[in-house]
Amino acid sequence: MRQDIMNETQLEISVVVPVYNEAGNCGALAREIAGVLDGRRYEIIFVDDASGDSTREELAGVMADLPALRVIGHETNAGQSRATRTGALAAHGRVICTLDGDGQNDPVDLPAMIDHLNANPALGLVSGRRKKRQDSAGKRIASQWANAIRRRVLRDDAADSGSGIRAMRRDAFMRLPYFDHMHRYMPALMKREGFGVAFVDVGHRAREAGRSKYTNFGRAVAGAWDLLGVSWLIARNRNPGDAKEVHPDRRNG
Structure with a gap:
Protein backbone atom coordinates (compact mmCIF):
# COMPACT_ATOMS: atom_id res chain seq x y z
CA MET A 1 0.00 0.00 0.00
CA ARG A 2 1.38 3.43 -0.91
CA GLN A 3 2.09 5.64 2.10
CA ASP A 4 1.08 8.85 0.28
CA ILE A 5 -2.56 7.70 0.14
CA MET A 6 -2.64 6.18 3.62
CA ASN A 7 -4.22 8.08 6.49
CA GLU A 8 -1.56 8.67 9.15
CA THR A 9 -3.89 7.31 11.85
CA GLN A 10 -3.60 3.90 10.17
CA LEU A 11 0.16 3.69 10.61
CA GLU A 12 1.49 0.85 12.71
CA ILE A 13 5.24 1.49 12.59
CA SER A 14 7.45 4.56 12.65
CA VAL A 15 11.13 3.91 11.98
CA VAL A 16 13.23 6.73 13.44
CA VAL A 17 16.82 7.12 12.25
CA PRO A 18 19.02 9.87 13.74
CA VAL A 19 21.83 10.88 11.37
CA TYR A 20 24.81 13.19 11.55
CA ASN A 21 27.22 13.42 8.61
CA GLU A 22 26.13 10.10 7.10
CA ALA A 23 26.30 10.97 3.40
CA GLY A 24 26.99 7.76 1.50
CA ASN A 25 25.06 5.66 4.03
CA CYS A 26 21.66 7.26 4.61
CA GLY A 27 20.08 6.97 1.17
CA ALA A 28 20.80 3.27 0.81
CA LEU A 29 19.64 2.65 4.39
CA ALA A 30 16.30 4.36 3.71
CA ARG A 31 15.74 2.11 0.70
CA GLU A 32 16.63 -1.00 2.72
CA ILE A 33 14.16 -0.12 5.46
CA ALA A 34 11.39 0.40 2.92
CA GLY A 35 12.20 -2.96 1.35
CA VAL A 36 11.99 -5.02 4.55
CA LEU A 37 8.77 -3.33 5.69
CA ASP A 38 6.98 -3.62 2.35
CA GLY A 39 3.38 -4.67 2.97
CA ARG A 40 3.20 -3.15 6.45
CA ARG A 41 1.72 0.20 7.51
CA TYR A 42 4.82 2.26 8.19
CA GLU A 43 6.66 5.55 7.88
CA ILE A 44 10.40 6.27 7.95
CA ILE A 45 11.63 9.39 9.74
CA PHE A 46 15.25 10.44 9.29
CA VAL A 47 16.30 13.21 11.67
CA ASP A 48 19.31 15.10 10.36
CA ASP A 49 21.15 16.46 13.39
CA ALA A 50 22.59 19.54 11.62
CA SER A 51 24.98 17.61 9.37
CA GLY A 52 27.81 19.50 7.72
CA ASP A 53 27.97 17.23 4.68
CA SER A 54 25.39 16.30 2.02
CA THR A 55 23.32 14.02 4.26
CA ARG A 56 20.17 16.12 3.97
CA GLU A 57 20.51 16.47 0.21
CA GLU A 58 21.03 12.73 -0.19
CA LEU A 59 17.85 12.00 1.74
CA ALA A 60 15.89 14.62 -0.19
CA GLY A 61 17.05 12.93 -3.38
CA VAL A 62 15.40 9.60 -2.51
CA MET A 63 12.13 11.00 -1.13
CA ALA A 64 10.43 10.93 -4.54
CA ASP A 65 11.01 7.16 -4.74
CA LEU A 66 10.05 6.51 -1.10
CA PRO A 67 6.64 8.03 -0.27
CA ALA A 68 6.93 6.74 3.32
CA LEU A 69 10.09 8.76 3.95
CA ARG A 70 10.01 11.94 6.03
CA VAL A 71 13.08 14.06 6.76
CA ILE A 72 13.33 16.41 9.75
CA GLY A 73 16.33 18.70 10.11
CA HIS A 74 17.77 20.16 13.30
CA GLU A 75 19.06 23.71 13.04
CA THR A 76 21.76 22.98 15.67
CA ASN A 77 23.51 19.72 16.48
CA ALA A 78 21.87 18.29 19.61
CA GLY A 79 23.05 14.68 19.78
CA GLN A 80 21.64 11.24 19.05
CA SER A 81 19.20 11.08 21.95
CA ARG A 82 17.61 14.42 21.09
CA ALA A 83 17.37 13.47 17.41
CA THR A 84 15.66 10.22 18.39
CA ARG A 85 13.22 12.12 20.58
CA THR A 86 12.51 14.60 17.78
CA GLY A 87 11.58 11.70 15.53
CA ALA A 88 9.44 10.05 18.19
CA LEU A 89 7.52 13.28 18.83
CA ALA A 90 6.77 13.53 15.11
CA ALA A 91 5.91 9.83 14.72
CA HIS A 92 2.40 8.57 13.99
CA GLY A 93 3.01 4.85 14.52
CA ARG A 94 2.07 2.90 17.62
CA VAL A 95 5.44 1.13 17.43
CA ILE A 96 8.69 3.07 17.11
CA CYS A 97 11.77 1.36 15.74
CA THR A 98 15.22 2.91 15.83
CA LEU A 99 18.35 2.26 13.80
CA ASP A 100 21.77 3.87 13.79
CA GLY A 101 22.26 5.99 10.69
CA ASP A 102 25.65 4.50 9.78
CA GLY A 103 24.11 1.40 8.20
CA GLU A 208 30.57 1.51 4.36
CA ALA A 209 31.22 5.26 4.47
CA GLY A 210 32.14 8.00 6.93
CA ARG A 211 33.48 7.44 10.41
CA SER A 212 32.22 6.97 13.96
CA LYS A 213 31.20 10.07 15.89
Missing part, protein backbone atom coordinates in the same frame (compact mmCIF):
# COMPACT_ATOMS: atom_id res chain seq x y z
CA GLN A 104 25.75 -1.04 10.63
CA ASN A 105 22.37 -2.17 11.99
CA ASP A 106 20.67 -4.49 9.50
CA PRO A 107 17.02 -3.51 8.82
CA VAL A 108 16.22 -7.15 8.00
CA ASP A 109 15.99 -7.75 11.78
CA LEU A 110 13.15 -5.25 12.23
CA PRO A 111 10.09 -7.38 11.29
CA ALA A 112 10.89 -10.12 13.81
CA MET A 113 11.54 -7.55 16.55
CA ILE A 114 8.23 -5.81 15.83
CA ASP A 115 6.34 -9.11 15.88
CA HIS A 116 8.01 -10.07 19.16
CA LEU A 117 6.93 -6.77 20.72
CA ASN A 118 3.36 -7.11 19.46
CA ALA A 119 3.07 -10.68 20.72
CA ASN A 120 3.57 -9.69 24.36
CA PRO A 121 1.50 -6.75 25.71
CA ALA A 122 3.73 -6.52 28.81
CA LEU A 123 6.76 -5.56 26.74
CA GLY A 124 7.71 -1.94 26.25
CA LEU A 125 10.97 -2.60 24.43
CA VAL A 126 12.67 -5.24 22.29
CA SER A 127 16.36 -4.40 22.04
CA GLY A 128 18.92 -5.85 19.65
CA ARG A 129 21.98 -7.73 20.89
CA ARG A 130 24.72 -7.55 18.28
CA LYS A 131 26.47 -10.78 17.34
CA LYS A 132 29.81 -10.83 15.50
CA ARG A 133 30.27 -7.09 15.82
CA GLN A 134 32.07 -5.50 12.88
CA ASP A 135 34.02 -2.98 14.97
CA SER A 136 37.65 -2.58 16.00
CA ALA A 137 39.00 -4.72 18.84
CA GLY A 138 39.48 -1.63 21.00
CA LYS A 139 35.89 -0.56 20.54
CA ARG A 140 34.58 -4.05 21.34
CA ILE A 141 36.69 -4.36 24.50
CA ALA A 142 35.67 -0.91 25.74
CA SER A 143 32.03 -1.77 25.11
CA GLN A 144 32.31 -5.05 27.02
CA TRP A 145 33.75 -3.28 30.07
CA ALA A 146 31.12 -0.55 29.95
CA ASN A 147 28.29 -3.06 29.62
CA ALA A 148 29.59 -5.13 32.54
CA ILE A 149 29.82 -2.09 34.82
CA ARG A 150 26.39 -0.80 33.80
CA ARG A 151 24.72 -4.22 34.34
CA ARG A 152 26.25 -4.50 37.80
CA VAL A 153 25.10 -1.03 38.85
CA LEU A 154 21.68 -0.86 37.17
CA ARG A 155 20.75 -4.57 37.05
CA ASP A 156 19.14 -4.01 33.65
CA ASP A 157 20.22 -7.39 32.16
CA ALA A 158 21.38 -5.63 28.98
CA ALA A 159 24.44 -7.24 27.42
CA ASP A 160 24.65 -4.65 24.63
CA SER A 161 23.40 -1.20 25.58
CA GLY A 162 25.12 0.35 22.56
CA SER A 163 22.98 -1.43 20.00
CA GLY A 164 20.92 1.13 18.09
CA ILE A 165 18.30 -1.25 16.70
CA ARG A 166 15.13 -1.38 18.81
CA ALA A 167 11.38 -1.79 18.63
CA MET A 168 9.32 -0.14 21.35
CA ARG A 169 5.85 1.07 22.14
CA ARG A 170 5.60 4.78 21.45
CA ASP A 171 3.51 5.42 24.56
CA ALA A 172 6.16 3.67 26.67
CA PHE A 173 9.01 5.67 25.15
CA MET A 174 7.22 8.97 25.71
CA ARG A 175 6.98 8.22 29.44
CA LEU A 176 10.76 8.00 29.82
CA PRO A 177 12.70 10.94 31.28
CA TYR A 178 14.70 12.70 28.61
CA PHE A 179 18.41 13.53 28.99
CA ASP A 180 21.41 13.55 26.69
CA HIS A 181 22.72 10.01 25.99
CA MET A 182 19.51 8.42 27.30
CA HIS A 183 19.56 6.08 24.28
CA ARG A 184 22.25 4.03 26.06
CA TYR A 185 19.98 3.38 29.04
CA MET A 186 16.73 2.37 27.37
CA PRO A 187 16.36 -1.05 29.10
CA ALA A 188 16.94 0.39 32.58
CA LEU A 189 14.60 3.32 31.94
CA MET A 190 11.87 1.08 30.54
CA LYS A 191 12.08 -1.21 33.57
CA ARG A 192 11.94 1.84 35.84
CA GLU A 193 8.53 2.65 34.33
CA GLY A 194 7.30 -0.91 34.84
CA PHE A 195 7.59 -2.17 31.25
CA GLY A 196 9.02 -5.52 30.25
CA VAL A 197 12.18 -5.65 28.16
CA ALA A 198 13.31 -8.42 25.81
CA PHE A 199 16.64 -8.91 24.04
CA VAL A 200 17.12 -10.63 20.68
CA ASP A 201 20.22 -11.42 18.65
CA VAL A 202 20.69 -9.23 15.59
CA GLY A 203 23.21 -8.85 12.80
CA HIS A 204 25.90 -6.21 12.55
CA ARG A 205 27.67 -4.86 9.50
CA ALA A 206 30.84 -2.95 8.72
CA ARG A 207 30.52 0.77 8.10
CA TYR A 214 32.29 8.59 19.23
CA THR A 215 35.65 7.79 20.85
CA ASN A 216 36.30 5.33 23.67
CA PHE A 217 37.47 8.17 25.93
CA GLY A 218 34.44 10.32 25.14
CA ARG A 219 32.09 7.43 25.82
CA ALA A 220 33.82 6.68 29.14
CA VAL A 221 33.59 10.24 30.43
CA ALA A 222 29.95 10.69 29.44
CA GLY A 223 29.08 7.17 30.56
CA ALA A 224 30.42 7.61 34.10
CA TRP A 225 28.42 10.79 34.61
CA ASP A 226 25.26 9.36 33.06
CA LEU A 227 25.50 6.15 35.09
CA LEU A 228 25.37 8.16 38.31
CA GLY A 229 22.37 10.08 37.03
CA VAL A 230 20.42 7.00 35.96
CA SER A 231 21.21 5.29 39.27
CA TRP A 232 19.74 8.31 41.04
CA LEU A 233 16.62 8.25 38.85
CA ILE A 234 16.03 4.57 39.60
CA ALA A 235 16.61 5.04 43.34
CA ARG A 236 14.14 7.93 43.47
CA ASN A 237 11.40 6.15 41.51
CA ARG A 238 8.06 5.36 43.17
CA ASN A 239 5.76 3.17 41.09
CA PRO A 240 2.03 3.47 41.91
CA GLY A 241 1.04 0.36 39.96
CA ASP A 242 -2.02 0.72 37.75
CA ALA A 243 -3.66 4.13 37.72
CA LYS A 244 -7.38 3.88 36.95
CA GLU A 245 -9.86 6.68 36.47
CA VAL A 246 -12.78 6.67 38.88
CA HIS A 247 -16.24 7.13 37.34
CA PRO A 248 -19.38 8.19 39.19
CA ASP A 249 -21.64 5.47 40.52
CA ARG A 250 -24.76 5.86 38.41
CA ARG A 251 -26.79 3.17 40.12
CA ASN A 252 -28.38 5.75 42.39
CA GLY A 253 -28.78 8.43 39.71
Whole structure:
Protein backbone atom coordinates (compact mmCIF):
# COMPACT_ATOMS: atom_id res chain seq x y z
CA MET A 1 0.00 0.00 0.00
CA ARG A 2 1.38 3.43 -0.91
CA GLN A 3 2.09 5.64 2.10
CA ASP A 4 1.08 8.85 0.28
CA ILE A 5 -2.56 7.70 0.14
CA MET A 6 -2.64 6.18 3.62
CA ASN A 7 -4.22 8.08 6.49
CA GLU A 8 -1.56 8.67 9.15
CA THR A 9 -3.89 7.31 11.85
CA GLN A 10 -3.60 3.90 10.17
CA LEU A 11 0.16 3.69 10.61
CA GLU A 12 1.49 0.85 12.71
CA ILE A 13 5.24 1.49 12.59
CA SER A 14 7.45 4.56 12.65
CA VAL A 15 11.13 3.91 11.98
CA VAL A 16 13.23 6.73 13.44
CA VAL A 17 16.82 7.12 12.25
CA PRO A 18 19.02 9.87 13.74
CA VAL A 19 21.83 10.88 11.37
CA TYR A 20 24.81 13.19 11.55
CA ASN A 21 27.22 13.42 8.61
CA GLU A 22 26.13 10.10 7.10
CA ALA A 23 26.30 10.97 3.40
CA GLY A 24 26.99 7.76 1.50
CA ASN A 25 25.06 5.66 4.03
CA CYS A 26 21.66 7.26 4.61
CA GLY A 27 20.08 6.97 1.17
CA ALA A 28 20.80 3.27 0.81
CA LEU A 29 19.64 2.65 4.39
CA ALA A 30 16.30 4.36 3.71
CA ARG A 31 15.74 2.11 0.70
CA GLU A 32 16.63 -1.00 2.72
CA ILE A 33 14.16 -0.12 5.46
CA ALA A 34 11.39 0.40 2.92
CA GLY A 35 12.20 -2.96 1.35
CA VAL A 36 11.99 -5.02 4.55
CA LEU A 37 8.77 -3.33 5.69
CA ASP A 38 6.98 -3.62 2.35
CA GLY A 39 3.38 -4.67 2.97
CA ARG A 40 3.20 -3.15 6.45
CA ARG A 41 1.72 0.20 7.51
CA TYR A 42 4.82 2.26 8.19
CA GLU A 43 6.66 5.55 7.88
CA ILE A 44 10.40 6.27 7.95
CA ILE A 45 11.63 9.39 9.74
CA PHE A 46 15.25 10.44 9.29
CA VAL A 47 16.30 13.21 11.67
CA ASP A 48 19.31 15.10 10.36
CA ASP A 49 21.15 16.46 13.39
CA ALA A 50 22.59 19.54 11.62
CA SER A 51 24.98 17.61 9.37
CA GLY A 52 27.81 19.50 7.72
CA ASP A 53 27.97 17.23 4.68
CA SER A 54 25.39 16.30 2.02
CA THR A 55 23.32 14.02 4.26
CA ARG A 56 20.17 16.12 3.97
CA GLU A 57 20.51 16.47 0.21
CA GLU A 58 21.03 12.73 -0.19
CA LEU A 59 17.85 12.00 1.74
CA ALA A 60 15.89 14.62 -0.19
CA GLY A 61 17.05 12.93 -3.38
CA VAL A 62 15.40 9.60 -2.51
CA MET A 63 12.13 11.00 -1.13
CA ALA A 64 10.43 10.93 -4.54
CA ASP A 65 11.01 7.16 -4.74
CA LEU A 66 10.05 6.51 -1.10
CA PRO A 67 6.64 8.03 -0.27
CA ALA A 68 6.93 6.74 3.32
CA LEU A 69 10.09 8.76 3.95
CA ARG A 70 10.01 11.94 6.03
CA VAL A 71 13.08 14.06 6.76
CA ILE A 72 13.33 16.41 9.75
CA GLY A 73 16.33 18.70 10.11
CA HIS A 74 17.77 20.16 13.30
CA GLU A 75 19.06 23.71 13.04
CA THR A 76 21.76 22.98 15.67
CA ASN A 77 23.51 19.72 16.48
CA ALA A 78 21.87 18.29 19.61
CA GLY A 79 23.05 14.68 19.78
CA GLN A 80 21.64 11.24 19.05
CA SER A 81 19.20 11.08 21.95
CA ARG A 82 17.61 14.42 21.09
CA ALA A 83 17.37 13.47 17.41
CA THR A 84 15.66 10.22 18.39
CA ARG A 85 13.22 12.12 20.58
CA THR A 86 12.51 14.60 17.78
CA GLY A 87 11.58 11.70 15.53
CA ALA A 88 9.44 10.05 18.19
CA LEU A 89 7.52 13.28 18.83
CA ALA A 90 6.77 13.53 15.11
CA ALA A 91 5.91 9.83 14.72
CA HIS A 92 2.40 8.57 13.99
CA GLY A 93 3.01 4.85 14.52
CA ARG A 94 2.07 2.90 17.62
CA VAL A 95 5.44 1.13 17.43
CA ILE A 96 8.69 3.07 17.11
CA CYS A 97 11.77 1.36 15.74
CA THR A 98 15.22 2.91 15.83
CA LEU A 99 18.35 2.26 13.80
CA ASP A 100 21.77 3.87 13.79
CA GLY A 101 22.26 5.99 10.69
CA ASP A 102 25.65 4.50 9.78
CA GLY A 103 24.11 1.40 8.20
CA GLN A 104 25.75 -1.04 10.63
CA ASN A 105 22.37 -2.17 11.99
CA ASP A 106 20.67 -4.49 9.50
CA PRO A 107 17.02 -3.51 8.82
CA VAL A 108 16.22 -7.15 8.00
CA ASP A 109 15.99 -7.75 11.78
CA LEU A 110 13.15 -5.25 12.23
CA PRO A 111 10.09 -7.38 11.29
CA ALA A 112 10.89 -10.12 13.81
CA MET A 113 11.54 -7.55 16.55
CA ILE A 114 8.23 -5.81 15.83
CA ASP A 115 6.34 -9.11 15.88
CA HIS A 116 8.01 -10.07 19.16
CA LEU A 117 6.93 -6.77 20.72
CA ASN A 118 3.36 -7.11 19.46
CA ALA A 119 3.07 -10.68 20.72
CA ASN A 120 3.57 -9.69 24.36
CA PRO A 121 1.50 -6.75 25.71
CA ALA A 122 3.73 -6.52 28.81
CA LEU A 123 6.76 -5.56 26.74
CA GLY A 124 7.71 -1.94 26.25
CA LEU A 125 10.97 -2.60 24.43
CA VAL A 126 12.67 -5.24 22.29
CA SER A 127 16.36 -4.40 22.04
CA GLY A 128 18.92 -5.85 19.65
CA ARG A 129 21.98 -7.73 20.89
CA ARG A 130 24.72 -7.55 18.28
CA LYS A 131 26.47 -10.78 17.34
CA LYS A 132 29.81 -10.83 15.50
CA ARG A 133 30.27 -7.09 15.82
CA GLN A 134 32.07 -5.50 12.88
CA ASP A 135 34.02 -2.98 14.97
CA SER A 136 37.65 -2.58 16.00
CA ALA A 137 39.00 -4.72 18.84
CA GLY A 138 39.48 -1.63 21.00
CA LYS A 139 35.89 -0.56 20.54
CA ARG A 140 34.58 -4.05 21.34
CA ILE A 141 36.69 -4.36 24.50
CA ALA A 142 35.67 -0.91 25.74
CA SER A 143 32.03 -1.77 25.11
CA GLN A 144 32.31 -5.05 27.02
CA TRP A 145 33.75 -3.28 30.07
CA ALA A 146 31.12 -0.55 29.95
CA ASN A 147 28.29 -3.06 29.62
CA ALA A 148 29.59 -5.13 32.54
CA ILE A 149 29.82 -2.09 34.82
CA ARG A 150 26.39 -0.80 33.80
CA ARG A 151 24.72 -4.22 34.34
CA ARG A 152 26.25 -4.50 37.80
CA VAL A 153 25.10 -1.03 38.85
CA LEU A 154 21.68 -0.86 37.17
CA ARG A 155 20.75 -4.57 37.05
CA ASP A 156 19.14 -4.01 33.65
CA ASP A 157 20.22 -7.39 32.16
CA ALA A 158 21.38 -5.63 28.98
CA ALA A 159 24.44 -7.24 27.42
CA ASP A 160 24.65 -4.65 24.63
CA SER A 161 23.40 -1.20 25.58
CA GLY A 162 25.12 0.35 22.56
CA SER A 163 22.98 -1.43 20.00
CA GLY A 164 20.92 1.13 18.09
CA ILE A 165 18.30 -1.25 16.70
CA ARG A 166 15.13 -1.38 18.81
CA ALA A 167 11.38 -1.79 18.63
CA MET A 168 9.32 -0.14 21.35
CA ARG A 169 5.85 1.07 22.14
CA ARG A 170 5.60 4.78 21.45
CA ASP A 171 3.51 5.42 24.56
CA ALA A 172 6.16 3.67 26.67
CA PHE A 173 9.01 5.67 25.15
CA MET A 174 7.22 8.97 25.71
CA ARG A 175 6.98 8.22 29.44
CA LEU A 176 10.76 8.00 29.82
CA PRO A 177 12.70 10.94 31.28
CA TYR A 178 14.70 12.70 28.61
CA PHE A 179 18.41 13.53 28.99
CA ASP A 180 21.41 13.55 26.69
CA HIS A 181 22.72 10.01 25.99
CA MET A 182 19.51 8.42 27.30
CA HIS A 183 19.56 6.08 24.28
CA ARG A 184 22.25 4.03 26.06
CA TYR A 185 19.98 3.38 29.04
CA MET A 186 16.73 2.37 27.37
CA PRO A 187 16.36 -1.05 29.10
CA ALA A 188 16.94 0.39 32.58
CA LEU A 189 14.60 3.32 31.94
CA MET A 190 11.87 1.08 30.54
CA LYS A 191 12.08 -1.21 33.57
CA ARG A 192 11.94 1.84 35.84
CA GLU A 193 8.53 2.65 34.33
CA GLY A 194 7.30 -0.91 34.84
CA PHE A 195 7.59 -2.17 31.25
CA GLY A 196 9.02 -5.52 30.25
CA VAL A 197 12.18 -5.65 28.16
CA ALA A 198 13.31 -8.42 25.81
CA PHE A 199 16.64 -8.91 24.04
CA VAL A 200 17.12 -10.63 20.68
CA ASP A 201 20.22 -11.42 18.65
CA VAL A 202 20.69 -9.23 15.59
CA GLY A 203 23.21 -8.85 12.80
CA HIS A 204 25.90 -6.21 12.55
CA ARG A 205 27.67 -4.86 9.50
CA ALA A 206 30.84 -2.95 8.72
CA ARG A 207 30.52 0.77 8.10
CA GLU A 208 30.57 1.51 4.36
CA ALA A 209 31.22 5.26 4.47
CA GLY A 210 32.14 8.00 6.93
CA ARG A 211 33.48 7.44 10.41
CA SER A 212 32.22 6.97 13.96
CA LYS A 213 31.20 10.07 15.89
CA TYR A 214 32.29 8.59 19.23
CA THR A 215 35.65 7.79 20.85
CA ASN A 216 36.30 5.33 23.67
CA PHE A 217 37.47 8.17 25.93
CA GLY A 218 34.44 10.32 25.14
CA ARG A 219 32.09 7.43 25.82
CA ALA A 220 33.82 6.68 29.14
CA VAL A 221 33.59 10.24 30.43
CA ALA A 222 29.95 10.69 29.44
CA GLY A 223 29.08 7.17 30.56
CA ALA A 224 30.42 7.61 34.10
CA TRP A 225 28.42 10.79 34.61
CA ASP A 226 25.26 9.36 33.06
CA LEU A 227 25.50 6.15 35.09
CA LEU A 228 25.37 8.16 38.31
CA GLY A 229 22.37 10.08 37.03
CA VAL A 230 20.42 7.00 35.96
CA SER A 231 21.21 5.29 39.27
CA TRP A 232 19.74 8.31 41.04
CA LEU A 233 16.62 8.25 38.85
CA ILE A 234 16.03 4.57 39.60
CA ALA A 235 16.61 5.04 43.34
CA ARG A 236 14.14 7.93 43.47
CA ASN A 237 11.40 6.15 41.51
CA ARG A 238 8.06 5.36 43.17
CA ASN A 239 5.76 3.17 41.09
CA PRO A 240 2.03 3.47 41.91
CA GLY A 241 1.04 0.36 39.96
CA ASP A 242 -2.02 0.72 37.75
CA ALA A 243 -3.66 4.13 37.72
CA LYS A 244 -7.38 3.88 36.95
CA GLU A 245 -9.86 6.68 36.47
CA VAL A 246 -12.78 6.67 38.88
CA HIS A 247 -16.24 7.13 37.34
CA PRO A 248 -19.38 8.19 39.19
CA ASP A 249 -21.64 5.47 40.52
CA ARG A 250 -24.76 5.86 38.41
CA ARG A 251 -26.79 3.17 40.12
CA ASN A 252 -28.38 5.75 42.39
CA GLY A 253 -28.78 8.43 39.71
